[in-house]
Amino acid sequence: MKGFQKLTPVEDAQLAFLNNLNLQPTPKTTIHTTEALNRVLAEDIVAKTDLPRFDRAAVDGYVVRAEDTFGATQYKPCIFQYTKEDTLTQNQTKQVWTGNSLPKNASAVAMLEDTETAKAKLEVWTPLTPGENISKRGEDILEGQTAIQAGTRLKPHHLGLVAALGETQVKVHEKPKVAIIATGNELAELGTRLQENQIYDTNRLVLSGLCWENGAEPLDLGIVKDSVNDITERLRVAVEKADLTLTSGGTSVGGADLVPDAVNNLGKPGIIIHGIAMRPAMPTALAAIGNKPLIILPGNPVAAIIGFEVFARPLLARLQGLKQAEPRPTVKAEMTRRTATTLGRKNYLRVHVRYKNGRLCAEPISAKGSSMFSTMTRSNGYVIVPEDREGLEKGEIVQVHMFDTISE
Amino acid sequence: MKGFQKLTPVEDAQLAFLNNLNLQPTPKTTIHTTEALNRVLAEDIVAKTDLPRFDRAAVDGYVVRAEDTFGATQYKPCIFQYTKEDTLTQNQTKQVWTGNSLPKNASAVAMLEDTETAKAKLEVWTPLTPGENISKRGEDILEGQTAIQAGTRLKPHHLGLVAALGETQVKVHEKPKVAIIATGNELAELGTRLQENQIYDTNRLVLSGLCWENGAEPLDLGIVKDSVNDITERLRVAVEKADLTLTSGGTSVGGADLVPDAVNNLGKPGIIIHGIAMRPAMPTALAAIGNKPLIILPGNPVAAIIGFEVFARPLLARLQGLKQAEPRPTVKAEMTRRTATTLGRKNYLRVHVRYKNGRLCAEPISAKGSSMFSTMTRSNGYVIVPEDREGLEKGEIVQVHMFDTISE
Numbered sequence: 124m125k126g127f128q129k130l131t132p133v134e135d136a137q138l139a140f141l142n143n144l145n146l147q148p149t150p151k152t153t154i155h156t157t158e159a160l161n162r163v164l165a166e167d168i169v170a171k172t173d174l175p176r177f178d179r180a181a182v183d184g185y186v187v188r189a190e191d192t193f194g195a196t197q198y199k200p201c202i203f204q205y206t207k208e209d210t211l212t213q214n215q216t217k218q219v220w221t222g223n224s225l226p227k228n229a230s231a232v233a234m235l236e237d238t239e240t241a242k243a244k245l246e247v248w249t250p251l252t253p254g255e256n257i258s259k260r261g262e263d264i265l266e267g268q269t270a271i272q273a274g275t276r277l278k279p280h281h282l283g284l285v286a287a288l289g290e291t292q293v294k295v296h297e298k299p300k301v302a303i304i305a306t307g308n309e310l311a312e313l314g315t316r317l318q319e320n321q322i323y324d325t326n327r328l329v330l331s332g333l334c335w336e337n338g339a340e341p342l343d344l345g346i347v348k349d350s351v352n353d354i355t356e357r358l359r360v361a362v363e364k365a366d367l368t369l370t371s372g373g374t375s376v377g378g379a380d381l382v383p384d385a386v387n388n389l390g391k392p393g394i395i396i397h398g399i400a401m402r403p404a405m406p407t408a409l410a411a412i413g414n415k416p417l418i419i420l421p422g423n424p425v426a427a428i429i430g431f432e433v434f435a436r437p438l439l440a441r442l443q444g445l446k447q448a449e450p451r452p453t454v455k456a457e458m459t460r461r462t463a464t465t466l467g468r469k470n471y472l473r474v475h476v477r478y479k480n481g482r483l484c485a486e487p488i489s490a491k492g493s494s495m496f497s498t499m500t501r502s503n504g505y506v507i508v509p510e511d512r513e514g515l516e517k518g519e520i521v522q523v524h525m526f527d528t529i530s531e
Numbered sequence: 532m533k534g535f536q537k538l539t540p541v542e543d544a545q546l547a548f549l550n551n552l553n554l555q556p557t558p559k560t561t562i563h564t565t566e567a568l569n570r571v572l573a574e575d576i577v578a579k580t581d582l583p584r585f586d587r588a589a590v591d592g593y594v595v596r597a598e599d600t601f602g603a604t605q606y607k608p609c610i611f612q613y614t615k616e617d618t619l620t621q622n623q624t625k626q627v628w629t630g631n632s633l634p635k636n637a638s639a640v641a642m643l644e645d646t647e648t649a650k651a652k653l654e655v656w657t658p659l660t661p662g663e664n665i666s667k668r669g670e671d672i673l674e675g676q677t678a679i680q681a682g683t684r685l686k687p688h689h690l691g692l693v694a695a696l697g698e699t700q701v702k703v704h705e706k707p708k709v710a711i712i713a714t715g716n717e718l719a720e721l722g723t724r725l726q727e728n729q730i731y732d733t734n735r736l737v738l739s740g741l742c743w744e745n746g747a748e749p750l751d752l753g754i755v756k757d758s759v760n761d762i763t764e765r766l767r768v769a770v771e772k773a774d775l776t777l778t779s780g781g782t783s784v785g786g787a788d789l790v791p792d793a794v795n796n797l798g799k800p801g802i803i804i805h806g807i808a809m810r811p812a813m814p815t816a817l818a819a820i821g822n823k824p825l826i827i828l829p830g831n832p833v834a835a836i837i838g839f840e841v842f843a844r845p846l847l848a849r850l851q852g853l854k855q856a857e858p859r860p861t862v863k864a865e866m867t868r869r870t871a872t873t874l875g876r877k878n879y880l881r882v883h884v885r886y887k888n889g890r891l892c893a894e895p896i897s898a899k900g901s902s903m904f905s906t907m908t909r910s911n912g913y914v915i916v917p918e919d920r921e922g923l924e925k926g927e928i929v930q931v932h933m934f935d936t937i938s939e
Contacts, residue, residue, distance in 0.1 A: 156721065160740045176730065193733045222717060222830065271908060278935060279740025280907035283733040283832050287904055291722045309630060313564065314699045320632040322584060323692040330688030332568045383555065413704040422630060424691050449936045452860030495671045496582065496695055499688035500679060527686060528857045 127398030130405065133433060133469045136396045140409040140434065143395045144416055147364060148444040149297040156285050159277050160308060161338060162295035163443040168271040170288055173261035179231040180219040180232045181258045184423070185245055189231040200239075200246035216245050225257065232256035233370060233494075263286075274444050276338070280465035286320050293351055298340040301435075302361030306373035306382060307422055308349045324498075326371035333431050337439045345524055354385035356460050362389065362412045369435060372422030374406040378415050381420045386410045394419075400446065400510060402468040404430035423501055431470045431504075432526075445465040451524045454504070456485035459523055463514040472515070476523050487515070503527035532601035535806030538813065540918065541841060543875045544804045548817040548842065551803045552824055556822040556852040557705040559772060564693050567685050568745060571851040576679045578696055583671035587712035588627040588640045589666045593653055595624050597639040597661040600791040608654035624653050627636060639666035669709065672696075682852050683744070706748040707850040709843075710769030711738045714781035714790060715830055716757045733904075734779035734828070734835050741839050745847045747775075760792035767910075768822045770797065776849055777843060780830030790827045794818045802827075808918060810876040812838035833907055837879045840913075840934075859932040862912070864893035866929055880923070885929050885938060893931055895923070911935035 131139070141179060151165040180186065187203060195201040203216035210227040211217070215511075217226055226231075231251035239246045270288060271281055275294070282413050285293060311317050311323040326344055329434070331341035342365055344476050347357045354373065361368040373381040387393040390412040397408040398418075403426035408419035416438055420430040437448040456476050462468035476484040488502040504523040513522060537590070537600040539547070588594065595611060599622050603609040611624035619625070624861040625634055633640075639659035647654045672678050678696060681688055685701070693701060698716040711734075718732040719725050724917035739749035750773055755765045762781065762899040769776040781789040805816040805827075811834035816827035824846055825835050828838040846857040864884050882893040896910040912931040914921060923929060 157736060176725075177728065192707040222715075222730075257843075263905050273611075275897040280836060280904065281746065281833075282740055283836075286721045286731050286733040286736050286830075286910050287732055289721070289725070307630075313694045317584075317697070320585065323632075323694050323697055325694040328565060328694050329687045329691040331565075332690055335568060336687065424695075428688060428691075434743060450938075452862070452933060454860070454862075496688065496692040497671050500692050520910070525860060529675045530858075 127405070130398045130400035130468070131396050132400050136409060136457060137437065139396055140416070142393055142522045144411055145414055146416070146441050147454065149442055150300050151294050152209055152297050153292050153294050156282060156291055156293055157396065159285070159293050159295060162277055162293075162298075163338065163445055163508075164271055164273050164275045164277060165294040165296045167289065167443055168285060168290060168293065169269045170264045170266050170268050172288060173266050174240050174263040174287055177224050177227065177259050180221055180223045180256065182232055182234050182395075183220050184218075184226050184232045184234045185216045185238055185247070186219045186229040186232050187211070187251065188213070189251045189255065189380045190248070191230070192247050192251045193333060193338065195247050195250045197248045200248045203245040203247060205238070205243070205245065226274060230257070231252065239522060241351050276445065296442075296444040299366040299439055300342055300364065300451050301330075301334045301339045301439070302342045302344050302365035302368045302524070303345045304344045304357055304361060304368070304370045304469070305422075306349060306354055306370060310346045310372070311325050311416040312346060319398060322361050325424055326422065329424060330369050330371065330431060333428070333435070334439070337436055338443055339439050349381055349419075349444055351385050351388065353382055354382055355388045358385055358389055358417070362415045362417070366415070367435065367438060368415065368417040369420060369431070370375055370417070371420045371427045374408060374419055377513065380408075383408050383410070383460055385403050386412070386417060386419065401429075401433065402465045402470045404433070404471075405468070407434065417456070424496060425473075428499060433471075434491065449526060453522050453524050454529070455520055456483040456523050458515050458517055458519045459484050459486045460519045461514060462489060464512060465507040466513050467510055470508040472506045472508055473498045474503050474504055474506055474512050474521075474523055476504050476525065483529070485521055503529060535813070538808035538876070539804050540808045541796055544807050544817060545842065545845065547804055548824070551800055552819055553822055554824070554846070554849050557707050557850055560631055560705050561700050561702050562805045564690060564699055564701055565621045565928045567690060567701050567703060568687065570685055570701075570706075571746065572681050572685060573702040573704045573852055575677045576693060576696065576701065577680050578672045578674050578676050578678045580696060581674050582695055583666050583849040585632050586668050587633065587666050588631045590610040590640055590642050590664045591628050591654070592640045592642045592664065593646055593657065594619070594627045594633055594637040594640050595659065596621070596636055597659045597663065598929050600639070600641065600655050600659045602890045603655050603658050603861050605656045606702060608656045609666075611653040613651070613653065620858070621654045634683060638662065638665070655817055656758070666714070671860075682854060684853065684857070684878065686927075701775045704850075704852040706746060707774040707847055708750055709738075709742045709747045710750045710771065710773035710776045710841060711735050712752045712762075712769060712778045713743070713754045713830075714762055714774070714778060715754070718754045718780070720754060733832055734830065737832060737836060738777050738779065738839060740878055741843070742837070742847070745844055746851055747847050750782070757789055758925050759789055759793050759796065762790055766793055766797055766825070770823045770825070774823070775843065775846060776823065776825040777828060777839070778844065779835045780827070782816060782829055784828055788816075788818055791816050791818070794820070794825060794827065809837075809841070810873045811874065812879075815842065817842060832904060833881075836907060840879075854900055860932060861930050861932050862891055862937070863928055864891040864931050866923050866925055866927045867892050867894045869922060869925045870895040870897060870922060872916040874921050877917055877918055880914045881906045881918055882914055882929075882931055883910045886910050891937070892930055911937060
């Protein structure tokens with residue numbers, strides 16, 4: 124029977140994993156700007172035009188030559204004639220609205236509230252400096268400037284800028300494909316009738332959701348029975364089709380490490396790390412076939428989620444061309460009670476953060492087994508408790524990594 | 532020419548808007564559990580089964596009758612016979628793996644490391660209490676308990692729980708449909724050739740992205756010229772098809788409030804609020820035709836984004852059956868320099884939050900006009916500066932609402 128002779132610290136495992144992979148971002152692909160929400164930009168977008176494209180009014184008002192307003196006061200306004208021409212001469216004005224282009228010679232815009240129309244003429248009450256209330260061409264971005272850097276995940280406001288620059292297409296990295304396999308004789312497909320001692324597989328659904336959330340495209344490769352041969356064959360398909368393979372279960376079943384053995388059957392380097400000094404997800408294994416990474420997650424749902432968080436998220440980020448996993452929002456919160464953790468392991472303690480008398484409090488959500496879904500659905504974040512701690516004290520201020528929202 | 536005689540405070544505007552609408556969540560619809568990621572649950576999910584469904588091993592090891600281990604020590608282990616039967620009798624044992632169901636009479640599991648096999652028999656070195664290392668049936672959730680409450684946005688771990696309970700379908704609220712219309716003679720469609728003084732419309736793309744991010748389905752109803760009649764006709768389509776209508780531009784063009792006038796043409800109650808004590812997005816108008824809400828956003832891209840944040844997000848949340856807009860993550864950060872804001876308005880100040888010597892700092896990203904895309908793309912959050920402040924001080928600790936991630 125195999126046990127874990129030695130558990131590898133989380134950071135060492137992450138490093139060994141990356142060092143064994145010559146991980147390249149997925150290929151670049153060109154897509155329509157309108158389809159690019161949440162994709163990661165593969166090449167800098169360099170402005171082919173100034174933004175704004177022309178000088179324009181920054182407010183609603185009257186465009187003037189600034190020098191014609193010098194000395195204006197409320198008691199002695201400067202008087203302007205309306206014109207329809209495209210060029211202003213001395214003491215001529217024209218009404219403009221925010222965003223309008225400007226006639227020739229215009230050098231400032233008088234705001235509505237600083238003017239009054241009297242006897243079909245315009246009175247301007249305050250002196251304007253040249254450029255006042257005008258958005259100058261190129262003020263936002265100059266032609267040739269990098270508007271958005273490669274490696275940026277495109278949010279709605281980025282798409283707005285891309286469109287403002289007239290770019291109908293963008294180069295992004297392909298969505299990484301993630302093969303997902305669940306192993307276990309006890310697993311039944313949702314929608315089928317349970318046999319005695321069977322349970323529904325939940326990990327493929329959970330891991331698929333986590334993939335979508337992280338910009339990747341899950342490939343569901345189904346459930347495989349606890350057989351090294353069957354697992355090997357399914358893994359062969361996975362490694363061929365996907366950029367990353369995730370399995371759940373079979374890390375130590377019936378005395379044999381089924382999935383790790385199957386991985387080692389398949390090719391080199393095979394299993395890189397097996398057994399990690401963390402809790403939950405200790406039996407996680409990190410592997411590669413050629414340059415294709417595999418993460419062998421435990422069957423326990425909560426352990427699988429934490430294993431994904433710690434090992435798959437950073438990998439998916441790099442596969443998409445991001446420098447690192449996008450950090451989860453964190454909050455500082457006060458522990459509501461003492462909680463024991465396991466010495467020598469990095470503990471990912473689920474907590475429920477909420478406001479209590481205006482202060483953020485973190486209630487530990489503990490349960491005996493890491494198989495407890497309620498520890499995930501009742502929590503909205505986790506605290507990383509380092510290896511040299513045996514627990515957290517009541518009242519201790521902790522940093523919580525949030526994976527769900529905080530209700531008021 | 533219309534000005535804003537009186538600006539309505541943000542909270543008053545939000546309240547007046549909601550009070551004029553008898554806002555109901557969108558209809559319930561039944562969808563497959565596998566399609567339910569990020570949808571909002573419309574009815575409680577009540578467990579039709581215990582979870583776990585049966586007593587099972589919480590660790591890898593040997594299942595025993597706890598009383599047979601009483602008194603065991605490393606020097607005087609208790610000795611067990613292996614059996615293949617489904618019922619344990621005195622001093623019988625059977626190997627089990629985490630998640631396995633248990634034979635009859637089994638009341639504890641000895642962990643691998645507390646045992647040794649000697650002469651085809653099992654030695655157990657430590658006494659076990661009844662229930663030790665066993666996940667009891669119903670320990671996670673009991674039949675009849677509410678597993679997930681209505682009004683929950685279903686994240687991957689929620690879907691896992693739904694699947695564990697064997698539920699193949701869930702009742703969720705329909706995605707709210709949001710009609711989006713841009714108005715303005717100066718606007719050109721992305722992909723077309725710009726005429727002189729034209730700019731590309733960006734707001735439909737930005738607002739569509741914001742709708743997707745908030746669980747809604749955008750309906751792009753295109754660009755409409757600055758004509759009250761044309762706008763009225765397009766709005767008629769929008770109000771008929773969508774749960775919420777967003778327009779950008781035309782709040783005060785050429786001296787006329789084109790979109791507000793069009794809304795008032797269309798029906799009652801029409802414009803509820805026009806002109807809000809905020810910056811940017813001051814010219815925003817809130818309206819309704821019958822019970823269908825409309826938000827008339829300014830044409831300036833940044834103003835449109837902030838207007839969406841303040842007025843559309845809370846509405847979309849309620850339309851989906853959430854109690855309130857999901858709060859953005861917030862961080863406390865130190866202002867890197869003094870920044871002026873407008874007295875009497877609630878200012879939504881864009882800032883870029885980053886770590887500086889291990890502390891979170893907020894760099895204000897300011898620009899003259901709210902049309903500057905770079906104030907959005909260079910920032911990752913905003914600070915709400917109240918109406919009675921004229922600015923923020925250097926070194927002041929502010930609460931930042933994050934809309935993008937913080938790079939280390």
